[in-house]
Amino acid sequence: MKVSEMPYQRITVEEFKEQAEKIIAKIKAAKSAEDLKAARDEYNKISEDVDTAASLANCRFTLNTRDEFYNAEMDYYDNAMPLFSEIENEYKKAMLDSPYRAEAEKLINPRVFKGFEMSLKTFSPEVIEDLQVENALVTRYSKFMGELAFEFEGEKMPLSVLRGKLEDDSRDVRRKAAEAIGKTMEANADTFDEIFDGLVKIRTQIARKLGYKNFVELGYYRMGRVDYDEKMVAAFRKSVETDIVPAVAELKERIRNRLGLEKIMYYDDAISVTGEMPRPVIDTPAIFDNALKMYHDMKPEIGDFMQRMLDAEAFDVEARDGKFGGGYCTTFTKYKQPFILANFNGTSGDIDVITHEFGHALAADYMFKFAEPDYPTGMETHE
Template sequence: MNFNEVPYTRPDAEAVMAQVRQGAADLQAAKDGDAAVAVANRVTDLLNDTMSQSMYTEIRHTVDTRDAFYAQENEFWNEFQPQLANAEVDYLKAVLASPFREALETVYPKPYFLKAEDQMKTNKPEVVALQQKANALSSEYTKLIASAQLDFNGQTYTLAQIGPLRDDADRATRKAANDAYWGFFAAHEAEFDRIYDEMVKTRTEIARKLGFKDFAEMSYVFMDRFDYDEDMVATYRHEVQTKVVPLVQAQRAKQAKRLGLDHLAYYDLGVQFKSGNATPEGTADELVEAARQMYHEMSPESGAFFDHMVQSNLLELLAKPGKASGGYATFIPAIESPFIFANFNGTSDDVDVLTHEAGHAFQTYLAQWIRPGDCVFPTFEAAEIFSMSMEFIAYPWMQSFFGTQTPKYKYAHLQAALEFLPYGILVDHFQHQVYTHPDWTPAARKAEWRRLEKLYNPDKDFSDNADLERGIWWMRQGHIFEAPFYYIDYTIAQVVAYQFWKRFNVDHDETAWQDYMTMAKAGGSKTLLELIALGHLRSPFEAGALDDTLTAVKAQLDSVDDSQL
């Protein structure tokens, strides 16, 4: 299979919705379990194929947002997806009401039924037009980010391409590169403000029409947060603020000392060592070959997986003009394959992609036995366990990517994971504040971001940049625009992934890989806490779980003489 040759066909929207509604009627009329299963299989095949066509569009549109054909198809899907979700509601009602639940469970895993209940609460005809508007606004943000052309030192860069210069070992260079990067956001601040203001108002209207107090309350339903609630998250936020933030500040003091600085400016935070950060050695092709060797040595299953990704052209890795920012992994049911999208730019992030996004992809590769395509991945926070854990599982092979710089990479990576926890909480807390105060002006939102930033990231000194001091940092965080409330998931997963880090790299636990594989194969057939139990891990919401994790990480960082790196 060559992904580049996989054909895309726009579905007949009315015909697809009619078939889904017919499925609902046929399921209600089913006389026995066999008849119910036949209907379920038919509808699942239809939705899997339809979902796959949507994914072909998303992938090809994000690879080149300037492609007129896929830009047009993206607009079609922005309109059609809310309509299809609404059409699915009748079918989901029939599934939940079916007297043949036991038979249907041979097709649908337990979380499918839980998701069905949530989808019925978040999809109604009266909000379809609003959902379409939210989708269009999200696409507008994507295009705005992708349009960035930064003139710097006589060359033109995208936001991703200028990344290495923002962390350059030369302080003057990195300050100037950061000025260019943030200058784009400042120059387009009014556009970002308008897009987000419309998003907040649109999403708030959706929530209220669906009977929720606000969009923040609704988020626990549309994000399928089955195993925890807002009170547990509030406690978790407090734990991070009081226990992790002080550890990060201690690490920042060590970083400043390594760099020979009295204090760190915001443009210094990404530079860990005076000699510069660890950078991968080799071309993109050589990094992919190193990854192939790593996954073959890791296990037969991971080796076969990565061969499939390379041979089938399922890796889109290089940063280039017109390409959407960031990285992602997705699973395409029609071809039973994952796909990885990234923006290689010559930094350690390139290797992180080959572990993080490959962790996602490997999990779906193992879980492709699950029939409904949207259940191959588990829920968001559970899905991130596999990607973040894979970053740590890959530690023994980092020599192949970084050579003599490997100790620098491992130290910086472990510290970065620690630093990420407060930032991830900040993004979630900010969104909670915004959507519980939907009438705030853009200026009020930026002021709130800066207030929370000082709480969770007090190490950020913006005295050299009035725009960041005013609170525009969040505008570069695509999740806030495109995937609201999808962020605390990373922090929950990080705490769990640290447990795998300890089992693989400190305890050398021989059962760790099998536990990881067992969890990955289970995928979306289990809820978050069920997966954690399956892997013999502790819940991040459990008393003491965070303490144990932080103790182990601090001990590891303190054991390294960072002045020698």
């Protein structure tokens, strides 16, 4: 099935709650670990429906942030997802509190239960309204950036296209592109400040209501980090400052000499060689043709997966007005289908998408085949 053909139907909180409460009752009435696992499998099925519907709505919104129908669906999910989370955490608490948990961990990967514990640390019914505000701010930012037009030499274009000019071999073009970005951002500073300030305040409020000093600790739990903490990352940042920054500064000085510049400016940051920067010399269809060949040469099963992605039209890579300006890989769990969004702009970044985001898609495909659906991966696994 092609991604564009996947049927979308909103899942209501009421219908999900009715189904989930029956499963939670089964968990509490379980007489064995096998009963617990059966209830968990049943819950994963209804959770899959919610995840798929929300993912389809978000994806189609990001493909066209002006689409009125999916704008309305995003408004719905911004408000509904915290309510789904409340129900989900009732399920997770029932699983964790079951007297058969230890025995069930022989049937279900113990990390699933660790993931449940982590999830409970990120939520309380007390923060539902705050989460709804946070979701709305995130959606507002995505919509605003997708519709923001940048003027460059008399032409209006999305940021994703203009960024490509920051790698132009002409320093004057790079400078003008950087200035065009800056001018548009500055002209909309009030909106950016309002969204950013709103996110900082609401996330701090959520964290404090949950018993944390600030959002940092909560952020680690949200990302599913179970094997390293804030202090360890602080040590890593210090190592970046003491070891990596001096090395980068030395490399930048070599680049400055190579380019014959008196001083490297911010609009020179993406340039490392004289003449043209490496960029694709073929069009988008040819990029995909070559990627398909590369992955088949790498390993037939990877090539086969790439072909399945192409057959499903699971890529949307051309930049256009109204499209979300970043890049991501998402999944439609019910259909076991990954999907990649990107914005090609004629730079080497176009090739990066076919490796980086495709790597996420391949990992997702392996997860569908071999992992449990509620197995926690964590953000560090993603990147």
